[in-house]
Amino acid sequence: MTKEENEKRLAKLQSIISSLPNKPGSYQYYDESGVIIYVGKAKNLKNRVSSYFHKEVDRYKTKVLVSKIWDITYTVVNTEEDALLLENSLIKKYKPKYNILLKDGKTYPSICVTKEHFPRIFKTRTINKKYGTFYGPYSHIGSMYTVLDLIKKLYKPRSCRLPLTKEGVESGKFKPCLEYHIHNCGAPCIGKQTYEDYQNNIAQAHEILKGHTRAVQKMLYDEMQKAAEELRFEEAELYKTRYLALDSYAGKSEVVSHTIDDVDVFSITNDEKVAYINYMHVTNGSINAAFTYELKKKLEESEEEILSLGIIQIREEVKSHSKEIIVPFELETGIKDTILTVPQRGDKKKLLELSVMNGKQYKFDRLKQAEKLNPEQKQTRLMKELQNALKLEKMPYQIECFDNSNISGTDAVAGCVVFKGMKPSKKDYRKYNIKTVFGPDDYASMQEVVRRRYSRMIEEQTPLPDLIITDGGKGQMEVVRQVVEDELNLNIPIAGLAKDDRHRTNELLFGFPPVVIGMKTDSELFHVLTRIQDEVHRYAITFHRDKRSKRALHSELDNIPGIGPKTRDELLKGLKTVKRIRESDLEELSAIIGPSKAQIIYRHFHK
Numbered sequence: 001m002t003k004e005e006n007e008k009r010l011a012k013l014q015s016i017i018s019s020l021p022n023k024p025g026s027y028q029y030y031d032e033s034g035v036i037i038y039v040g041k042a043k044n045l046k047n048r049v050s051s052y053f054h055k056e057v058d059r060y061k062t063k064v065l066v067s068k069i070w071d072i073t074y075t076v077v078n079t080e081e082d083a084l085l086l087e088n089s090l091i092k093k094y095k096p097k098y099n100i101l102l103k104d105g106k107t108y109p110s111i112c113v114t115k116e117h118f119p120r121i122f123k124t125r126t127i128n129k130k131y132g133t134f135y136g137p138y139s140h141i142g143s144m145y146t147v148l149d150l151i152k153k154l155y156k157p158r159s160c161r162l163p164l165t166k167e168g169v170e171s172g173k174f175k176p177c178l179e180y181h182i183h184n185c186g187a188p189c190i191g192k193q194t195y196e197d198y199q200n201n202i203a204q205a206h207e208i209l210k211g212h213t214r215a216v217q218k219m220l221y222d223e224m225q226k227a228a229e230e231l232r233f234e235e236a237e238l239y240k241t242r243y244l245a246l247d248s249y250a251g252k253s254e255v256v257s258h259t260i261d262d263v264d265v266f267s268i269t270n271d272e273k274v275a276y277i278n279y280m281h282v283t284n285g286s287i288n289a290a291f292t293y294e295l296k297k298k299l300e301e302s303e304e305e306i307l308s309l310g311i312i313q314i315r316e317e318v319k320s321h322s323k324e325i326i327v328p329f330e331l332e333t334g335i336k337d338t339i340l341t342v343p344q345r346g347d348k349k350k351l352l353e354l355s356v357m358n359g360k361q362y363k364f365d366r367l368k369q370a371e372k373l374n375p376e377q378k379q380t381r382l383m384k385e386l387q388n389a390l391k392l393e394k395m396p397y398q399i400e401c402f403d404n405s406n407i408s409g410t411d412a413v414a415g416c417v418v419f420k421g422m423k424p425s426k427k428d429y430r431k432y433n434i435k436t437v438f439g440p441d442d443y444a445s446m447q448e449v450v451r452r453r454y455s456r457m458i459e460e461q462t463p464l465p466d467l468i469i470t471d472g473g474k475g476q477m478e479v480v481r482q483v484v485e486d487e488l489n490l491n492i493p494i495a496g497l498a499k500d501d502r503h504r505t506n507e508l509l510f511g512f513p514p515v516v517i518g519m520k521t522d523s524e525l526f527h528v529l530t531r532i533q534d535e536v537h538r539y540a541i542t543f544h545r546d547k548r549s550k551r552a553l554h555s556e557l558d559n560i561p562g563i564g565p566k567t568r569d570e571l572l573k574g575l576k577t578v579k580r581i582r583e584s585d586l587e588e589l590s591a592i593i594g595p596s597k598a599q600i601i602y603r604h605f606h607k
Contacts, residue, residue, distance in 0.1 A: 009070060010053075016072045017053065019365040020046040023076050026086040029098075030071040037068055038098040041087035043080045065098050075290040076361050077354065085137060086287055093288045109144060110136030111209060118164045118188045118195070119202050121157045123148065135209040151208060154242045155201035158185050166195070217243060264315065265326040265351050268307045269359040273297055276366075277310040278359035281320060282351060289318065292362035308333050326352050379421045385525045386467075389517055390510050392493055396467040397421060401536040402453075402480075403471040404434075404445045405544035412437065413547060414449040415540035418465070419532055431543045443479045446470075450483045454490060465492060471533050473498035473507075474514045481512060497533045505530050557581070560604050567593050571601070581605070 001009075025045045029038040042048035052066055077083050088108065091099050112124045114132040123144060127134055138144035151157065158164075162174060174189035186193030207216050224239035265280040274294050281289040295310055308331050314320075315335070324339045326348055331340055343349040383395040390396075399419045406412035412434035418425045432452065437444045450468075457464060468484070470476040477496040484490045495517075496509040508517045508529060519526050557568040557578065574592040575581050581589070582605045589598035 013053065013069060013072060015369060017046065017050050019368040020049055020074065021076060021361055021365065022046050023361070024078070024080045024083045025074050025076040026083050026090060027072060027074040028090065028094075029065070029069045029096075030073070031068050032070045034071070036090075036094045036096050038065060038096050039087055039090045039094065041080075041083040043083070045074055045076070049074075061098075068098075073291070075287070076358050078357075089288050108137035109141065110134045110138065111144065111148065113202065113206060113209070116164065117166060118158055118198055120159065120161075121148070121151055121202075121205060122159075133206070147209065151205045152184070154208075155205055156183075156185050157198075157202065157205065158188065160185075160189075162189060164189055260347055260351070262322050263324045263326055263348075263351075264311075264320055264322040265355045266307060266311050266314075267328050267352060267355040267359050268303055268310070269356070269363050270303060270306075271363060275303075275306045275310070276359050276363045277307065277314065278355045278362065279314050279318070280351065280355050280358075281318070281322070287351075287354075290358065292359055294366075304329070304331055307331060311335070326355075328352060328356070376421070379423065382422050382525055382528055386529075389508075389519060389525070390467075390493065390495065392467070394466060396493075398463065398465045399467045399469060399532060400453075400465040401469040401471060401532050402446060402449055403536040403540040404442050404449075405540040406434070406440060406445075412440075412445055413540060413544045414445060415536055415543055416449065416453055417532065417536040417539055422528055424535060429539060431539075433547075443475065446476060447479050447483050450480050451487065454484065454488055458488065458490075464490065468492055468494045469529070469532060470494065470496045471536055472496055473509060477509060477512075477514055497529060505533060560600065562600050563597065567597055 022044050024041075024043050026039060026041050027045060027049050028036050029040075031037045040048065049072065052062060052069075075086060077086055085108065109123045109125050110127065112120075112122055112132045112134050114120045119132070124134075136144070159179060160177060164174065168174060169189060169191055172190070176187045176190050176192070177185070179185040180187040180192070186198065188195070188198050204216050204219070220239050220243040224236050224243060227233070227236035227239060260282055263282045265278075265282060267278050269276040269278070274296055276292055276294055278292045279290070280287050291314075293310065293314060295306060297306070307327065311325065311327075311331075311333055312335065315322075323337065324341055325333075325335075326341050326343060329342060333340065341348060343352055380395075383397065386392075387395045397420060399422075400416055401419075402414060402416050404412070404414045414432040414434060416430045416432070418428035420428075430453065432449045434445045434448060436448050454464070468480060470480055473496050477494050480494055484492055484494065493510070496514060497505050498507040498509055500506045506521055508519055508526070509515065510517050557563055557571065570593055571581050571589075572578075575584060575588075581601065586595075586598055586602045589601055592598075593601070
């Protein structure tokens, strides 16, 4: 590989890394032939993958791995534990060259509830569905033991391996063991605990293992209340103990059902010109393949048409023969011997949601890559979003924002910042000393500044803004409107950014009377608007601080005629304070600044 080829390769990889999400997931590295050579997991995909490409990496093996990477893909999941499970599944399927393979065949443990007459509950690494129902796998062993301990404490399932049958129990074939005597088992083997009571406990344990702890809590609470009303206080105390133990179990078990086997999952995310179809293949509850495909639209095809076509093409490409396909809505695919499922709840619904999340993330990353190559594309998109949100006649290219700053009315100033194309235009920023307002009156100060700003722009015939944003709510918007519309007869849209009780910006206001514009506070556009607000706040406060500092540095020496800054600085350097200058005699002053200027200083302080 030549130096130019290597630089081109690294540039491509850096482009992919720059658009990776800050979310948990699994990442895959490919070599020049398109073969997976490494699979990893990450709590934060962007930070983890970028760490491989830092110049200060000095590990030889890492450098060798990086030199072999030609492409990067990733799959986003909800938690770090899910990323660990996905990594484990992909390593077992692809056996990447640079991964440590699990050669002993071990996997993460699961919890088994057997199908016996009196079921047992225990951990296992062997999955055989004919013996019982399996929950897991658990990537975090501590979570698994927490669940097992909770079930043991609440329901006391038997831990022995005796082949308990109905006939054997009735005939008195068995004897109670130590677990019964130390109150860890209800002794169903000798009929001390009824079959119905034992099965009811196992049913509740199933619900906890599925993660449905709230339903079990409600049932226990209702039983506790009922027992208390019927004066069965010992039973009520038992239900109370179980309720409190379940309430203290905060963590929801990370469960993937082993009943999902050999399933394809498809979801679609639309764009104006491109459709993104995410595909996942699931075997034994584990994802062992996940990709997102782009399909360019030719006509105004519906989502149903695009997804139907995509399913056929993708299944043919990956050679999938799964009998069940999970989709987000009803479809007519024409694929024989397959069942199309539109899940409404449960594990299949979670898989579909994970597929949708990955499709949206891929679309977002593609958009980020395109906008990095063409920054104007992002600016235009944000301006278009703001135009649509506020229903403006034209895109708001020039946005201006005002803010006041003073302390109890002293040193009152204001600032105006200008954003063009959603980027700060610092050469157009303006500072204002408040001239006509005395005392802390923010509304009057705002009106003075707005009046001065736009009167001058009209006089100089400079372009007026497309949108004014006030750092405040309805009151600020109204006083600005009175000047802009009523006094100056200008037609400039005015918006306001209001804060909540914790002084955090949480609303965009527009119109008269002002109404709240529906916009997510974590959206990219809202972040840009709050950045404008923060910028004008910073600009006004900095100006106010500078003005206050200059006034604080002003000394009595500045008021003496014939004494300039140079003489003042020499005196302060020699005598340190104005008090010592005032108390010095003529001879001491002359030694520092000469006799003529010493006379002026001495006469001033000794009139």
